[in-house]
Structure formats: structure tokens, C-alpha cells
Amino acid sequence: MNLKKNFFQDLIKQGKLKEIREIRLAVVKKMLDEGEDADKISCRISQFNEQLIQCVCSYFANSNSWLSTCTFLEFGSGARGEQVLSSDQDNGLLLADHLRIDVHELDEVTQRIVMTLDGAGIYLCPGKVMLSEAKWRGTWQEWREKIIFWLENPKERGSWQSGLILDFKPLWGKKNKAQELRLEVLDTVKKHPVIFRMLVEEILQYRVPLSFWGGFILEKKNNFSGINVKKSVLAHIVNAARLLSLKYSFLETNTLKRIEWLINQGHITEDMGNHLIALWKWMQLVRLKNSYFETDQGLVNYLNPYLLPKEEKKLLKKRFSVLQKFLDLVLTSTSYGL
Structure with missing residues (x-):
């Protein structure tokens, strides 16, 4: 089932989030009934969610122009294309270096984004790995520093987060900076055997x-x-x-x-x-x-x-x-x- 972007946009504008959940279920049921391999089904769920996220971000950017200078980051199974129906949100926001915005407005808009995604079937993360949390927002340099800090200090991030912070990709917005960030992080890991060894021990x-x-x-x-x-x-x-x-x-x-x-x-x-x-x-x-x-x-x-x-x-x-x-x-x- 191929869905056009404006299809999602219309449902989001009308607040028909339940219908989006039902469409996702129908897509998965059809693929399960047809005996599709797990990797193809997971890929389709991830693609469905990516398209939804892009539409939600675009919808909120229409009334919050500053959002278009940012990048939506997808972590973990979403970035790997390996989601299931119960996969929750693992995301963050890469802020433009020059962005000047009131923190209350930033909190409000990002909270509305994650709640809209939750209503559409990409559920809230119990560990709060979401762009509505200040911890999961930052400029390029701030992201670089916090990811390296987490890698060097496993107790500060929790072992479960290595799969998140090493597997991420940009889904919406300016993508070059996010791609540069991942290359920088991976290069740092390779150059520091102690970090690599800690990841191995996990x-x-x-x-x-x-x-x-x-x-x-x-x-x-x-x-x-x-x-x-x-x-x-x-x-x-x-x-x-x-x-x-x-x-x-x-x-x-x-x-x-x-x-x-x-x-x-x-x-x-x-x-x-x-x-x-x-x-x-x-x-x-x-x-x-x-x-x-x-x-x-x-x-x-x-x-x-x-x-x-x-x-x-x-x-x-x-x-x-x-x-x-x-x-x-x-x-x-x-x-x-x-």
C-alpha cells in the first residue's frame, strides 16, 4: 500500500490520528497474511513511520518557521529500518547554531509533535528518549559533546543507549549536519580503543x-x-x-x-x-x-x-x-x- 504524503497531511490536519493507526495495522496484517519476510515487514513499518514523522514535522513547521532550520533525528530501530508495531519513539532534535528561541516555545512545539506521533501510533518512549526532552535537543557541537560523554561514561547513559546513539539518521530538515555528526561520532569511537572496548563488553x-x-x-x-x-x-x-x-x-x-x-x-x-x-x-x-x-x-x-x-x-x-x-x-x- 503506497500512500501519498498529502494523504497523511490531510488526516493530521483533521485530527484523524486513529485512522492512521488503523491504516498501519491494515498494512501489517496484509503483509503477515501474505507470508512476507520479517525484514520486509519491519522495513515497511519504518517507512510508514518515517513518512508520518515527515508530515507531522512539516505540519508544525507551517506555523513555527524556526522548525525548518532544525533536523529531526531518528535513533535505534527506526534508523535501522527494523521497527515493529509496538516500537515507541526514539528521537531528538538537532538545532541550528544560530537559532534563538524561547525555551517555553521550544518545549511546547516539541511536546505537541511527540503527542501527535503518539496519537498516530508511534508511542511515547518510557525512557523519555524524545525531542520533547531538553536532553535530546541541541546544536551540532552540543550533540557531539553529549554523545561522546555518554560513550565515555556508560553509567551516565545506560548500556541500552549505545544502540540509539550509534545508529541514528536524519528524517526531516537539513540532513548534512546530522550525517556529519554521525561520521564524527563513529570516527571518535574508532580512535579511542577504551570506548570501543566498553561497547564490546556490553x-x-x-x-x-x-x-x-x-x-x-x-x-x-x-x-x-x-x-x-x-x-x-x-x-x-x-x-x-x-x-x-x-x-x-x-x-x-x-x-x-x-x-x-x-x-x-x-x-x-x-x-x-x-x-x-x-x-x-x-x-x-x-x-x-x-x-x-x-x-x-x-x-x-x-x-x-x-x-x-x-x-x-x-x-x-x-x-x-x-x-x-x-x-x-x-x-x-x-x-x-x-
Whole structure:
């Protein structure tokens, strides 16, 4: 379903945000019913959200001309093109160096932007990673300083934020400065082995959910026991692929494109890469289906592997073992030659 930009603009002007949510659901349902791969569905959701964000920003810029001098930054899964229906907002605002604006007006306009996105189905971030927060706004130099500070001081940012501040892209506004900012940040990481090593060590914070004896390691969520496929599986694939790609100066943000590049360059074997791609698609499809069908949204990221057919359980264990070998490879290869 291809939507013209003025279609979104008309709905936003009329305040028909529920209709936008329903259209997104219909797009995902159609793709799930047709058996599309997880990467294609996630890409389509991300494209839908990008188009929506661009229209919302343009709508508010019509009555707030200063906004056109700024850049909307998208972080994390949105920047990688890997969103699901339950993906919330992870964004910021790059302010023009010369901008002079009353902070109350800045707060009001950015708050209206995030609330409009929330109403249209890109929900508020529980961690408040949104441009309505002063922490997630700044000039080029201010952004550079705060991102480097966060990278050098993990306790100040929280380990979860490395995927946000290293994977970002401009969605609306002047894009050159944002692209320069990301290149500057990545170059700084490469030039400082201590920062890189701290990022590598973050991979160890969540273990692959497979015991020494080959059993699945489950965690409890409410009355449900299962694997958190986002934190315990996908995060490993995303983070390790990012770090190994960064080591070799490959700047693409999408996880599967990173893995494909690592295969083509001979940094990982084709067999390992294919298992990783298949595992990513499998676990992401679990999240996509759960985000559409699961009534308890707290369980969107969970899978009970013991409910799978015998052959699927066996295959999942094999792919978890390959994932562990990939992590070991990344930990070893990024410890030397920096």
C-alpha cells in the first residue's frame, strides 16, 4: 500500500490520528497474511513511520518557521529500518547554531509533535528518549559533546543507549549536519580503543539463552515463562554486527545489510551469516506477530521455545549456538588490532 504524503497531511490536519493507526495495522496484517519476510515487514513499518514523522514535522513547521532550520533525528530501530508495531519513539532534535528561541516555545512545539506521533501510533518512549526532552535537543557541537560523554561514561547513559546513539539518521530538515555528526561520532569511537572496548563488553550483559547443557534459559514475565527475544537474541545480533562493521568502517545501519557485508568481505563465513540472518528474521517475526495479535503488550518480545515443534526447537538451539560463536568471534576480533 503506497500512500501519498498529502494523504497523511490531510488526516493530521483533521485530527484523524486513529485512522492512521488503523491504516498501519491494515498494512501489517496484509503483509503477515501474505507470508512476507520479517525484514520486509519491519522495513515497511519504518517507512510508514518515517513518512508520518515527515508530515507531522512539516505540519508544525507551517506555523513555527524556526522548525525548518532544525533536523529531526531518528535513533535505534527506526534508523535501522527494523521497527515493529509496538516500537515507541526514539528521537531528538538537532538545532541550528544560530537559532534563538524561547525555551517555553521550544518545549511546547516539541511536546505537541511527540503527542501527535503518539496519537498516530508511534508511542511515547518510557525512557523519555524524545525531542520533547531538553536532553535530546541541541546544536551540532552540543550533540557531539553529549554523545561522546555518554560513550565515555556508560553509567551516565545506560548500556541500552549505545544502540540509539550509534545508529541514528536524519528524517526531516537539513540532513548534512546530522550525517556529519554521525561520521564524527563513529570516527571518535574508532580512535579511542577504551570506548570501543566498553561497547564490546556490553554484549556480555545479556547471555544467549542456552545453558551449558543445551537447555533453553527462560525468564518469567507476569505469569508467562519464555525467552525475551529482543534483549537475549536480537540485541546480540544487532550489537555484535554493529561493532564488527564499525571496526571495518562499514557505516550502513541496517543489521541484515551489515551481516551480508561481513559475509561478502570474508569477515564471517557464509554459513554463520546465513544462520544469523535466519535467526534475526525468525525472532523479529515473533515480535511482529505478537505486536499484532498479542493482547498483553508486555509479552510482545517473548517466546516460549518449549511450545515449538521438536524440529524447530532443535533448529533454534543450533542457531543459538551459532550466535554464541559469532559473539565469541566479535569479542576476540575487536580486542586486537585497534
